Amino acid sequence: MQSFVDFERLEIGDPLPPLTKPPITKVQLVRYAGASGDFNPIHTDDEAARRAGLKGVIAHGLLVMGFVGEAVAAWAPRRCLKRLGVRFSGMTFPGDIITVGAKVEAKERVESGLKIVCGVSAADQDGGIKLSGHFELLIPHSRA
């Protein structure tokens, strides 16, 4: 079984264990294009990317957001995730090594459990922020 973060013990400002992904590859962008259906050629064709004024192909923003989704569902059960929103702030290129980090920003006991709001961001190996945003969890009371 997976072991999740114990949000009961976390305080506001506490970080969650970061997730570092392997370097993004061009093949991964092709796979993501096929999997998501986003065939905008700026993600898969260097020529097309250059015609659009870029230095080469860039990763789909939703792929980096997918890394955030991976991290969140490692921190808490998938079904506890109620909201996830991000703002894309930087382009991600093949070779970039993305780390997803988060901090607890709010913690509130509600009738159905523990509501947690975290700030989250994804940055590359040089600390360049690719996206930042928030997610909200609702962790039901344990039946123990």
Next chain:
Amino acid sequence: MRIMADRGKVGLRLPPITLKVEGVKIKELVEAIGDPNPIYRDREAAIAHGYRDTPCPPTFGTLAMQEFCGGYFRAFEALGISLSKVLHGEEEYEYLGEIYPGDVLTCSMTVDSIAEKQTKTGLMDLVTLRTVFTNQEGREVLRARSLIIERK
């Protein structure tokens, strides 16, 4: 001639899209992301974690928006936006219910707002699209908000 989003399109509802949720598409998406979580690909593991079947990952909603079922590209066409000038500014999902293989989702996209913004790099149009995902039982299971930026 400069291409720009047509402000008269605010409030436009695009024809709904039907999306049948396939386990293989869920698997393809998490494989591309490189997410090793077993709940998305192994039904037994998902059941052991309390799910009815393999749930969809948090960014699954993007499938509905994309080219294979026409969503974004159709929206851009309807708005007169050139694809090579488009950037994805923001994306937000609100999870209202669980989505499993075999579900049939009706996805309805609305053009919520169009605003012009002056930035350091020039003039931009900000287009907000909202999508509501309703399952075969008529239950809203997912809401998405996408902010699309068109460089002019």
